[in-house]
Amino acid sequence: MGTLYIDDQPVEFQPGDNVLDAAKRANIEVPYFCYHPALGAVGSCRVCAMETVPSREGEQPRTVMTCTLKAQDGMRFRFAQSDKAPGVSKTMVEFYMTRHPNDCPVCDEGGDCHLQNMTVEVGHAYRRFDGQKKTYPNQLLGPLVWNTANRCITCYRCVRFYQDYALGDDFGAMGSRNNVLFRRIDDGAFDSPFAGNIITVCPTGTFTDKVFRRKYSRTWMLKKSASICAHCSVGCHVEPGARAGTLRRVVPNENSAVNQYFICDRGRYAPHASEAANRPLQVKVGGQLRQEPALAVLRQALAVSDARWGVMGSAREDVVTNLVLQQLASDLNAPFTAFTDPLTEVRTKTAVNLSLSAPSLQDIEAADCILVVGELTEHAPMMELAVRQALKQGKPVMMLHAAASLLAGMVRKQRSLQAQTQAPVLWAETLQKLISSLSQEQADGWAALLKNAKAPVLLGVAEVMPTAAIKALAELAAVLGEQARVGFALPAANSFGAAQVSQAGSSEQLLEALERGDINALLVVGADPMSGWQGERWSKALAKIQHLVVVDHIHSATVQAATVVVPSATVSEHNGVFINYEGRVQSFAKAYSRETQVLLQEELIALLSGDARARVQSQLLSMLGSVMPSPGSTGSRIKPATLPIGQLAEAVLGNGPALVLQGWHGEEEVAGFATELASLTPHDSVGIAPAYAKALGLTLDKNSRLTISVHNKQLTLPVSLSAQVAEGCVAVSRRAFAELQARLGDEVKLTAAMRLSEEPAAPSVVAHFTPLQGDNSNGGLRP
Amino acid sequence: MSLTEHEIEHLREHIEHYPEKRAGAIYCLYYVQDKYGYIPRASLDEVSELTDLSPTQLDELITFYTLLRRRPVGRRLIRICDSISCYTRGSEQVLAAAKEASGVEFGQISKDGAVTVLPSICLGLCDRAPAGLVDDSEDLGELTPEKIRDLICSYAAETLDSKSGGGQQILAVLKDQQ
Missing domain, CATH: 1.10.10 (Arc Repressor Mutant, subunit A)
Known part of the structure; x- marks a missing residue:
């Protein structure tokens, strides 16, 4: 804390601030480009100039770049009063504008453009340079990001984010001097799960949102709200923007202590599932479209005389919705669950019970030693971005995993990263061994690193971790002492909340009641049991019942099988409360209403009796405390009582290869319906380690295919040889799991299948030329 | 490959x-x-x-780095400086003559596969401006349009095997282009 003076105005600053930070905080409009709070200062754009005020006799005033100057008590600057500084800024902006196209009226960034704002701010209005503008080729960067290379002012923010902050390596700065381009070596989509953020950090329209581009609106005409991302358990703050009743774009909401400035591509593009062509938007009863209001239809459906109901909530629906459904179930005297899969329920609840001191993303960034169990990138990308921040500072990161993961793939480049592959059934044992070696005098390897750490963080992926491993990870944290924190990436946005409202073993009970025929009607809100881990069992059980009422906003398998379909609102379309993986209660606000009427989840309360409504209120109070967090605030963390958990048998170590999940970072139940994001889904393959394939007596290469046999089901897939898959495991996608009707850890039989035809001969090298040449002494691009 | x-x-x-x-x-x-x-x-x-x-x-x-390239060049790569000292001593005319003699644009391979001409930043040979560099090793000084024309003609007359390596390969690349 301290005070510095800009134009004689006192400006308070926080520790670690530079002068530009302090000025921005005091609402002094200093122009800048290359500076970004998360990326730091490089002082390359020369725009944030101020003039020092001499404090001693004989000292001359100097022009300084405020972003590179650490704020100190008593510093004095002239900014508006200075003769020189505004001129420096203006001249620099004029330089940037010599090459920048004057295409603001047709530019996607127009009206929301940092360069435009700064140009207006410094007062540069007329172009004096009458030379030719340089032009550059745009690069096709896949379905999510659009590149307009001519607009670049070479601030390097994109590469600093992509390579330096997010540790990506497939996008870079090409060329030198006044001939620099930011691109990938080959056209195509980015590898990084965080690529969309270059749109946010770019101060011009060089990188724009390609999905937004297709349904564009000027940003000041968008209806916006403070919302929470619904696509993983981290609960990042986002700002959906909508117009004319449709979602146009999602950007990170910067005013937050959760995700700070960035979101992952899943968070940015998965919400576009709300615009999927097949989204249910009208009430359907027995396949017939109905015009009545959704709530009336629902009430009618629930009033059927011969029905014995069951009710299913969802871990991707908010807390209030699940509470209401729970009370509705008790009104109907029906069993209730918020989970579709008994095993996931047990694992989630076990993880929730042990998450009371879960680290926030900032805690993870500040950790001095991290142990990751499971493929974190593929389940909670933003949590993994926080791990990358620790990794970048050379902090040791250890990883135990069974399938290929982007984080594990960085092991060659990041010296402080150690990855070990192992079948999930062995994880608990490995962690126990780690615990016992901690107690030894001379701990070595991972144990030594954890023991010597002052703020170790342990992270697990609840969905793929056996319950014993979840417990062992928490035990490890307990042994390490109070400074250690353990957290788990949970399967869905509100898994924490869903765990609080479901009884022990609720999903198994509901499933068994259906199978026994005790219930013959099911109300499902926001869940898709038929394509989850127990899809086969649910499909069989649901085929028998007379009434399947489904309330959802995606065209899921369960919606397709429903007798009554009631369209519901997406997260951007209603208000609600999520509880994230650390137990942080965060509410989100509705951004817009759709033109066709959909059921808002908060309307469900109208189905309840008066008593039940009161019970919802009191439960909400006892669960969340007296204050409901306002949308946009970082919320407060709850520490609920330990949840009771039922017993469930888990996969045991077999002799044959076990199935493990090969996820990818854009995958989630709703995200699968976001056309553009889903188009990047990797091709299905069966991942196997070369050494393990050899041990099984299989001779494989990149053209081989394998047939997986399990429970009388067979599936033939191309082979993906990867040392990142654990010994004793074969990794397949969720889709393959569904097709095989298999569960995590199932033992399978592998047989060689017919090979893929050999690839055609590689095209001649000439076809591989990039537009940008190495011999660029002539300006590079045009000979 | x-x-x-x-x-x-x-x-x-x-x-x-x-x-x-x-x-x-x-x-x-x-x-x-x-x-x-x-x-x-x-x-x-x-x-x-x-x-x-x-x-x-x-x-x-x-x-x-200017000296690394992603595109094939002719048997001989001629760089001609276009920085300030050479510019004032007439490198523009030298470059124009070189382009004409090679018969193709800068950076491209002449039809016979003999040469590629590239303008270059300062080669540090300002005392001998206008200067050039052949195959990144042989320096050229006091260039004139006539000199550069003669040089390119002499390269065109070279037999394919007079320079080890490259020759055959570059003709193969050119054949692919056609």
């Missing part, structure tokens, strides 16, 4: 001299360029494997 096991072994050995693998990237890229006359895309994957830099990061290096 790939490096032989022997070559990879040599590069690996060289890289081991550095504290960091990526420090060996420039050497590897030069090695590939010496072999093929330029750096093909497929070689970037091989160098990437050796140095732990991604192909994009290698391309960042290549585009930064």
